[in-house]
Amino acid sequence: MMQKGAFMRGTDKMIVKEIPVPEIGDKEVLVSLEYVGICGSDVHYYHNGCCGAYKVDLSQDYMLGHECAGTIAKIGKDVTSLKVGDKVALEPGITCGKCEFCKSGHYNLCPDVVFLATPPVQGCNEEYMAFPEDMCFKLPDNVSTKEGALIEPLSVGFYAAEQGAVGTGDTVVILGSGCIGLVTLLACKAHGAGKIIVADLVQARLDKAMELGATAVINSGKEDALAKIRELTNGRGADVVFETAGSPVTIAQTPFIVRRGGTITLVGISAQEEISFNFAQIMDKEITIKSVFRYKNIYPKAIAAVSSGAINVKSIVTHEFDLEHIQDAYDEAVHNKTDLVKAVVKIK
Ligand SMILES: [Zn+2]
Ligand SMILES: [Zn+2]
Incomplete structure (x- = not known):
């Protein structure tokens, strides 16, 4: 099965192409992504090819995006906490679980973290993504996947x-x-x-x-x-x-x-x-x-705060684009510093 994925091709250029839908492992789920936020780091990679110490290899297409949410399309055979049709927000850092930082609960400091859209790790500007069950957080009925994608910056x-x-x-x-x-x-x-x-x-x-x-x-x-x-x-x-x-x-x-x-x-x-x-x-x-370096153990609390109405996170969004217009979304994020506060890409 094929899907659409958006990639930066050099700086300031975004293309959408067909790529295979990934296979899932036994403890993974396939998420049909619905919204992906554009973060300051994505904009740095897109426009400058780097963010802090991290550099994109510009000789290859590279996928950005790490703030995402969607609906479960398929589950691996050992997945127990999620089912097809559940809405989820994805926490984009997959940590080792074994080092002293992971074991003491400070997993944001794990030296072996695999974090989406931090080169060379690819991001999530695509229709489907395979992801570990334990990094997918179920959204209550009254929290949308657009709000779900904003849980990452909110965290x-x-x-x-x-x-x-x-x-x-x-x-x-x-x-x-x-x-x-x-x-x-x-x-x-x-x-x-x-x-x-x-x-x-x-x-x-x-x-x-x-x-x-x-x-x-x-x-x-x-x-x-x-x-x-x-x-x-x-x-x-x-x-x-x-x-x-x-x-x-x-x-x-x-x-x-x-x-x-x-x-x-x-x-x-x-x-x-x-x-x-x-x-x-x-x-x-x-x-x-x-x-502050990223965040740790926050997703469940942030989701609960949005669900309770204590926080109206979707009101930070000023611009929304669909996947076909992702280049416009990124160009706007680079150039429109006056009106654009937060842009999101609607995948489907
Ligand atoms: Zn972010
Ligand atoms: Zn670790």
């Missing part, structure tokens, strides 16, 4: 809120209002945060943050963000600061935004490896610095 936000230990009534500042900034906002709300202040340079993203429940937004291109945050927190600073923009400028701002004894959570990845950072502030204020 980053949830894990960030968990790392920052956001509690009821906390004052939170989120630097960056792109997809990850917005899912962090949603997760902070679900964790009971009080005041949530979001700063960014792009007004459309700030408008989205307001729509999703931010208490106040700051356009850092027009206003002095540090002064405004001081004013909005009555000079106290934030209990938790999240840096999601991955910019050396905003990373360097974090020690000046957090309150004494507060926590900085670094989520955005900067292309620049060494960044000047005021450690005198860190020491004087006894600040805790946390960081």
Whole structure:
């Protein structure tokens, strides 16, 4: 049986071609994919051929996509927890299960992880995918596969809120209002945060943050963000600061935004490896610095939060394209930084 799959062919070019539908193993399911999100990392690979230390071999076609959900079309003979017709969200990292990190529950740090669309591992911009049963999370009836595809970025936000230990009534500042900034906002709300202040340079993203429940937004291109945050927190600073923009400028701002004894959570990845950072502030204020690498043990919680209505994750989507127009989707994600917050590809 054949299916359609989308591949990047060199940078800035996407083709759709026929490829075989994969065979499944005994502990695997065949998922008929319905939605795949476009992540910042996909856009970097598509436009630059690399993301951080990972490079696409541009001499071959390469499939992007790691945020996906669909319906089970077939199950392997030893699969017990899922059945044909179940809607599932796929957690895209398949870990070894044997190393010290996997065994201690910190599987996001597994050195042998096979993560979709992280070269040389192929992604999921295709109609059918074989996947291990235990990495497919069943969606309740009231959660759609479009929401299912957004569980992956939402999990980053949830894990960030968990790392920052956001509690009821906390004052939170989120630097960056792109997809990850917005899912962090949603997760902070679900964790009971009080005041949530979001700063960014792009007004459309700030408008989205307001729509999703931010208490106040700051356009850092027009206003002095540090002064405004001081004013909005009555000079106290934030209990938790999240840096999601991955910019050396905003990373360097974090020690000046957090309150004494507060926590900085670094989520955005900067292309620049060494960044000047005021450690005198860190020491004087006894600040805790946390960081985030992907997520772990979050999918069931994130799905439950969407199902309960605590989080309206689908409202982060601003653009939707079908598989035939995937090149347009990626081009739009590269070039339209003003209106595009999150794009998804509807596979079928
Ligand atoms: Zn992603
Ligand atoms: Zn491992």
